[in-house]
Amino acid sequence: MARSISRRRQVVVTLLAWAIGLAIFFPILWTILTSFKTEAEAIASPPSLFMFDWTLENYGEVQERSNYFRHFSNSVIISLGSTLLGLLIAIPAAWSMAFVPAKRTKDILMWMLSTKMLPPVGVLIPIYLLFRDTGLLDTRTGLVIVLTLVNLPIIIWMLFTYFREIPGEILEASRMDGAQLWDEIIYVLTPMAIPGIASTLLLNVILAWNEAFWTLNLTAAKAAPLTAFIASYSSPEGLFYAKLSAASTMAIAPILILGWFSQKQLVRGLTFGAVK
Amino acid sequence: MNYFTRALMGASALSLLATGAMAEKITIATVNNGDMVRMQKLTDDFTAKNPGIELEWVTLEENILRQRVTTDIATKGGQYDVMTIGTYEVPIWAKQDWLVSLNDLPESYDMDDLLPAIRGGLTIGGELYAAPFYGESSMVMYRKDLMEKAGLEMPDAPTWDFIGKAARAMTDKDNEIYGVCLRGKAGWGENMALLTATANSFGARWFDMDWKPQFDGDAWKNTLNFYIDLMNDAGPPGASSNGFNENLSLFQSGKCGMWIDATVAASFVTNPKDSQVADKVGFALAPDNGLGKRGNWLWAWSLAIPAGTQKQDAAKKFVEWATSKEYLALVAENEGWANVPPGTRTSLYENPEYAKVPFAKMTLDSINSADPNNPTVDPVPYVGVQFVAIPEFQGIATSVGQQFSAALAGTVSVDDALASAQSLTEREMKRAGYIK
Numbered sequence A: 001m002a003r004s005i006s007r008r009r010q011v012v013v014t015l016l017a018w019a020i021g022l023a024i025f026f027p028i029l030w031t032i033l034t035s036f037k038t039e040a041e042a043i044a045s046p047p048s049l050f051m052f053d054w055t056l057e058n059y060g061e062v063q064e065r066s067n068y069f070r071h072f073s074n075s076v077i078i079s080l081g082s083t084l085l086g087l088l089i090a091i092p093a094a095w096s097m098a099f100v101p102a103k104r105t106k107d108i109l110m111w112m113l114s115t116k117m118l119p120p121v122g123v124l125i126p127i128y129l130l131f132r133d134t135g136l137l138d139t140r141t142g143l144v145i146v147l148t149l150v151n152l153p154i155i156i157w158m159l160f161t162y163f164r165e166i167p168g169e170i171l172e173a174s175r176m177d178g179a180q181l182w183d184e185i186i187y188v189l190t191p192m193a194i195p196g197i198a199s200t201l202l203l204n205v206i207l208a209w210n211e212a213f214w215t216l217n218l219t220a221a222k223a224a225p226l227t228a229f230i231a232s233y234s235s236p237e238g239l240f241y242a243k244l245s246a247a248s249t250m251a252i253a254p255i256l257i258l259g260w261f262s263q264k265q266l267v268r269g270l271t272f273g274a275v276k
Numbered sequence B: 001m002n003y004f005t006r007a008l009m010g011a012s013a014l015s016l017l018a019t020g021a022m023a024e025k026i027t028i029a030t031v032n033n034g035d036m037v038r039m040q041k042l043t044d045d046f047t048a049k050n051p052g053i054e055l056e057w058v059t060l061e062e063n064i065l066r067q068r069v070t071t072d073i074a075t076k077g078g079q080y081d082v083m084t085i086g087t088y089e090v091p092i093w094a095k096q097d098w099l100v101s102l103n104d105l106p107e108s109y110d111m112d113d114l115l116p117a118i119r120g121g122l123t124i125g126g127e128l129y130a131a132p133f134y135g136e137s138s139m140v141m142y143r144k145d146l147m148e149k150a151g152l153e154m155p156d157a158p159t160w161d162f163i164g165k166a167a168r169a170m171t172d173k174d175n176e177i178y179g180v181c182l183r184g185k186a187g188w189g190e191n192m193a194l195l196t197a198t199a200n201s202f203g204a205r206w207f208d209m210d211w212k213p214q215f216d217g218d219a220w221k222n223t224l225n226f227y228i229d230l231m232n233d234a235g236p237p238g239a240s241s242n243g244f245n246e247n248l249s250l251f252q253s254g255k256c257g258m259w260i261d262a263t264v265a266a267s268f269v270t271n272p273k274d275s276q277v278a279d280k281v282g283f284a285l286a287p288d289n290g291l292g293k294r295g296n297w298l299w300a301w302s303l304a305i306p307a308g309t310q311k312q313d314a315a316k317k318f319v320e321w322a323t324s325k326e327y328l329a330l331v332a333e334n335e336g337w338a339n340v341p342p343g344t345r346t347s348l349y350e351n352p353e354y355a356k357v358p359f360a361k362m363t364l365d366s367i368n369s370a371d372p373n374n375p376t377v378d379p380v381p382y383v384g385v386q387f388v389a390i391p392e393f394q395g396i397a398t399s400v401g402q403q404f405s406a407a408l409a410g411t412v413s414v415d416d417a418l419a420s421a422q423s424l425t426e427r428e429m430k431r432a433g434y435i436k
Helices: A002-034 A057-065 A070-098 A105-117 A120-132 A141-164 A167-177 A180-190 A194-210 A228-231 A239-261 A263-270 B001-022 B034-041 B044-051 B061-072 B088-097 B114-123 B145-148 B160-170 B193-200 B218-234 B244-252 B267-268 B312-322 B324-337 B346-350 B358-367 B393-409 B414-431
Strands: B024-031 B054-062 B082-085 B131-143 B178-181 B256-262 B280-285 B298-304
Touching: A002 A239, A057 A239, A070 A105, A070 A180, A070 A194, A070 A228, A105 A141, A105 B298, A120 A141, A120 A180, A120 B001, A120 B358, A141 A194, A167 A180, A180 A194, A180 B218, A194 A263, A194 B298, A228 A239, A228 B054, A228 B358, A239 A263, B024 B061, B024 B280, B024 B312, B034 B044, B034 B054, B034 B131, B034 B324, B044 B054, B044 B312, B054 B312, B061 B082, B061 B088, B061 B346, B082 B088, B088 B298, B114 B131, B114 B298, B114 B358, B131 B145, B131 B160, B131 B178, B131 B267, B131 B312, B145 B160, B145 B280, B160 B178, B160 B218, B160 B414, B178 B244, B178 B393, B193 B218, B193 B393, B218 B393, B218 B414, B244 B256, B244 B267, B267 B346, B280 B358, B298 B312, B312 B358, B324 B346, B346 B358, B393 B414
Parallel strands: B024 B054, B024 B082, B178 B256
Antiparallel strands: B082 B298, B131 B256, B131 B280, B131 B298
16 A cells, blocks of 8 residues: 555656656747747747648758857857856865855855846946957957856855865865875865866856856857847847747757756756755 | 069969958948848848958847947947947937938938938938938738728728727627737837827827926826727737737737738738738728827838947948948849838839839838927927937836836726826936926
8 A cells, every 4th residue: 555655656746747847848849849830830829839841941041141150159168268267266265165264254155146136237337348448348258257257156156065065074184194285176175076066067157158148248240159149030020930949949959968968967966965 | 484473473462362351341230120131131242342341240139239239339339330220319329429420421322312201310410320221100000801891991091089990890809800909018119119109199298398297198098098998898818918029920810900010010911921811901001189190100220330430431331332222122133122121212112113012102101191300299399209319218118118018907007007107207307307
């Protein structure tokens, strides 16, 4: 009896999990399906889920109109560059906060997080002027810097949480064995925190890839990433939903594939230290 | 090969390289719509005629583009050499000296050929600050078959009373046929474009001559009551979230008897590839109330050159090409007359080939009946038919639009929506220093 209840519960929980998963994924699935429809089918009411004339014409037109690979390479450079630069700054910062906390460490952490509460548009003009005067407008370097700064509080917070789970005694032991500060960070701390660092890296690549305020406002033609590529297909006067869906699918495909292949690492990192 | 020949070849190669290196690249910021996309496809013609100039396009969604180019021009960022801007921005930016005057375009450009209403909206102090790429007004698009079934005949210049009567007669909610589809989505360029233009024909205005908001008057109350009653009786469900695209989709799928919106929609609803009712569409002027003003707006997407550009001459050459008579002929040759950007030049409407396009005459009549300098029955201190050309208008009108959209959704009463509109507009106008 107990076994049958348990199995029933298992089935219910599994079905519920699938239903929630499908509900979350449905907008993406719908976008992908719409990208294979004609513009007329994209707005048909009632809409058809699979029974329509599948076409690749939207992808052809998007490819003809835009330079996808330029936007793609900009996205790769900006998201990877900002994440790696962020990690370079955040690992030592999180180390010091986790293992050598000062009286105001918690306040500093809260202050860093509070910068995320500021609406970005509030600092658009000062940053725009700084970028103009330093020649960073419409450059990948400029975007790497700004996205590093934007995501740095999250990177430090995540790493701080992971580092705190590592027993200080291990680091102490390495010090007794003669390890210097950088040896300790590189050879002892980093290998132990690899799952945490990897999930921080992945999450921040995703955040930087999807960032659409700064990437749209600080770029024009040269450094525009895939967010600008999508924005070029949206129109309030004209039904271009199928083409917009094709552009969106092309923009999200790389990050979806990356997320799919690294999901084990991502979940492991995100739940690191969750169960004691 | 002697020394002289080799030297000559070397010099030629160098000069070729130098030509390539010297090619001037201009960056053009533009919106994503059919006419602009078509222009991008035809730019080989421009580069063939101007081999020293390369074009780089930045296409963005309208609202993102507006935010982007406003930031750039206000800070003299210099990212763009040509900007696509609307009729709203031109007077505001020109007063700030942010735009280059286009009065020195060559005589062959034939500035006098530009439609007077459109040219008037882009001219400040006698200087043309933007060249119109396409112009639009609003008009009634209606289903001839449903009108006939309702036993009515659409006049060329209907009144709002007729529209109300026809909309109710055409409505068949059981079969998902709604007599009229109008914008309800909140936004200064969404429901407020329609409602401001409609209010003009009801005798309402945004401000009196002392910049005092006028939402507490009867004219606005009559406008809003008429609109909400009409939409409740004959509009589609969920109309408070419908903008241009949602109504276009409803009309094309045969669910709207009438749709009052931008003239540019005419080419979409009559295109058999996308529209199920392409052969059943008729056109009429936007309605009036017998007060001398019609409820139609006036808009043009125009090409302007920011004052900070270092490539003014090349930018002018491009603007001249893209808004010329020759460009219209080029589009007609490649894409057909129905796809020529409408509403900018008198000569286009005198062309017998273009006259065959079913919506050509009504588009011209609609544009000509709008007067941005005298948009209302009573005098006003501002320019603009469906907008007020002051920098504060975008923010104020979007907030007012939210109140009116809520009234349409039934979450607030008409009186409350108007009272909120009055108080928030007064507050913002005081802050901006227009009134004390």
